[in-house]
Amino acid sequence: MARTVIEPFRIKTVEPILWTTRPEREQLLRAAYYNLFLLPAEDVLIDLLTDSGTGAMSTKQWAAIMQGDESYAGSKSYDHFRDSVQEIFGYRHVIPTHQGRAAERILFSVMCKKGDVVPNNTHFDTTRANVEFVGAEAVDLLISAGKHPESIHPFKGNMDVAALEDLIHRVGHDRVPLVMLTVTNNSGGGQPVSMKNVQQVSALCRRFEIPLYFDACRFAENAYFIKLREPGYERKTPKQIAQQMFSYGDGCTMSAKKDGMANIGGFLCTNNDVLAQQEKNLLILTEGYPTYGGLAGRDLEAIAVGVQEALEEDYLRYRIASTAYLGNHIAAQGVPIVQPPGGHAVYLDARAFLPHIPPEQFPGVALAAELYLEGGIRSVEIGTLMFGAAAKMDLVRLAIPRRVYTQSHIDYVVEVILEVWKKRERIQGLKLSYEAPFLRHFTARLEPVEQPVAQPV
Numbered sequence: 525m526a527r528t529v530i531e532p533f534r535i536k537t538v539e540p541i542l543w544t545t546r547p548e549r550e551q552l553l554r555a556a557y558y559n560l561f562l563l564p565a566e567d568v569l570i571d572l573l574t575d576s577g578t579g580a581m582s583t584k585q586w587a588a589i590m591q592g593d594e595s596y597a598g599s600k601s602y603d604h605f606r607d608s609v610q611e612i613f614g615y616r617h618v619i620p621t622h623q624g625r626a627a628e629r630i631l632f633s634v635m636c637k638k639g640d641v642v643p644n645n646t647h648f649d650t651t652r653a654n655v656e657f658v659g660a661e662a663v664d665l666l667i668s669a670g671k672h673p674e675s676i677h678p679f680k681g682n683m684d685v686a687a688l689e690d691l692i693h694r695v696g697h698d699r700v701p702l703v704m705l706t707v708t709n710n711s712g713g714g715q716p717v718s719m720k721n722v723q724q725v726s727a728l729c730r731r732f733e734i735p736l737y738f739d740a741c742r743f744a745e746n747a748y749f750i751k752l753r754e755p756g757y758e759r760k761t762p763k764q765i766a767q768q769m770f771s772y773g774d775g776c777t778m779s780a781k782k783d784g785m786a787n788i789g790g791f792l793c794t795n796n797d798v799l800a801q802q803e804k805n806l807l808i809l810t811e812g813y814p815t816y817g818g819l820a821g822r823d824l825e826a827i828a829v830g831v832q833e834a835l836e837e838d839y840l841r842y843r844i845a846s847t848a849y850l851g852n853h854i855a856a857q858g859v860p861i862v863q864p865p866g867g868h869a870v871y872l873d874a875r876a877f878l879p880h881i882p883p884e885q886f887p888g889v890a891l892a893a894e895l896y897l898e899g900g901i902r903s904v905e906i907g908t909l910m911f912g913a914a915a916k917m918d919l920v921r922l923a924i925p926r927r928v929y930t931q932s933h934i935d936y937v938v939e940v941i942l943e944v945w946k947k948r949e950r951i952q953g954l955k956l957s958y959e960a961p962f963l964r965h966f967t968a969r970l971e972p973v974e975q976p977v978a979q980p981v
């Protein structure tokens with residue numbers, strides 16, 4: 525078989541992307557206060573801001589959309605959605621939500637109270653915010669290898685099981701209403717969690733009678749990494765691996781905008797009948813009736829097909845190869861990245877890329893701004909702007925939308941990053957001129973720090 529990994533699809537509809545000049549981008553960046561979230565999307569050439577809701581849907585998904593049953597209650601699209609999700613995830617209750625954070629808000633409102641502690645390998649920003657919003661504490665318990673961008677480990681998303689046990693002993697198991705595992709670990713570099721780690725965390729949770737929930741956004745990519753890297757899973761299909769992984773938990777939250785291959789949607793699953801009832805009551809209050817949960821029937825159909833397509837092996841092979849290609853090509857020229865490249869994204873280590881910019885001057889935001897200036901690429905900082913003083917790293921995430929960009933787009937991104945790498949000493953730090961009280965990175969305004977004026981000698 526030929527060794528070249530190709531896109532396992534051909535393109536039926538095209539969407540033009542538009543060039544801007546560097547002077548135009550300089551002006552646009554100033555108008556956006558150096559925060560790429562505030563840029564008009566049409567002024568971005570290659571948009572790697574997120575892999576969330578930005579994927580291309582398949583012909584089968586578009587066909588399913590036409591079958592959407594828009595009935596308020598008892599829609600058959602809900603049945604398709606529930607059956608498809610249950611086949612993979614295996615949980616008794618499947619509650620649709622408009623996206624992942626709505627599932628998180630409902631889960632934590634029902635399960636947590638003030639003074640509780642929620643461990644996770646690494647909380648994503650909305651997960652942390654929703655835990656804190658109900659007065660609980662979000663604790664990250666990533667293994668040590670996961671905290672060092674340069675260290676090579678096949679499962680850098682693993683949870684530190686000994687630290688979890690310590691925490692449960694220290695705070696008391698009655699203050700830990702649930703444990704979460706994020707697969708793959710987005711904020712920690714898109715790194716996978718091994719089946720062995722899932723089994724160990726699950727066994728510990730069972731011992732203390734604490735439910736285990738997955739943040740399942742990128743479950744298919746995690747399953748494929750297990751197939752590639754964990755002995756004993758080479759011959760299993762990604763679906764079999766995902767089914768096994770979920771069998772060790774009690775439920776999950778899911779943003780279908782990632783491995784649901786849809787542009788909107790999410791869900792909350794649980795095996796607990798009492799919790800499910802409370803969750804559905806809250807759902808009705810803010811999202812909608814339990815057979816649509818804030819989504820259109822057609823969205824449910826797209827997700828029903830999408831979660832299955834995300835597990836197709838040809839697709840996963842191309843997806844993981846394409847991300848690794850980007851990461852390996854820049855790393856080969858010395859660009860510091862989180863190693864090895866993650867599933868959905870490549871993460872530049874901005875502290876190592878720009879050692880002259882201290883964390884309080886947002887090296888990640890400065891680097892992301894420069895990638896835009898150089899080549900119209902939009903990325904996102906995951907670091908001091910996003911997490912404040914809690915940030916352990918300053919990363920710039922280049923998230924690859926699913927089935928959207930081709931090999932030549934990726935080659936272009938490599939070229940732009942290498943150009944910025946050559947000029948890195950000239951990049952300046954930034955300071956805040958506005959910040960919101962929570963999730964400040966979405967709306968923050970920044971400006972360049974003034975350079976000290978050279979004094980005549």
Ligand SMILES: Cc1ncc(COP(=O)(O)O)c(C=O)c1O
Nearest residue numbers: 576623624625648650710741779
């Ligand atoms: C790991 C993780 N959890 C939760 C979410 C929240 O999902 P949503 O954006 O659909 O609310 C995201 C979104 O990026 C994520 O990456």
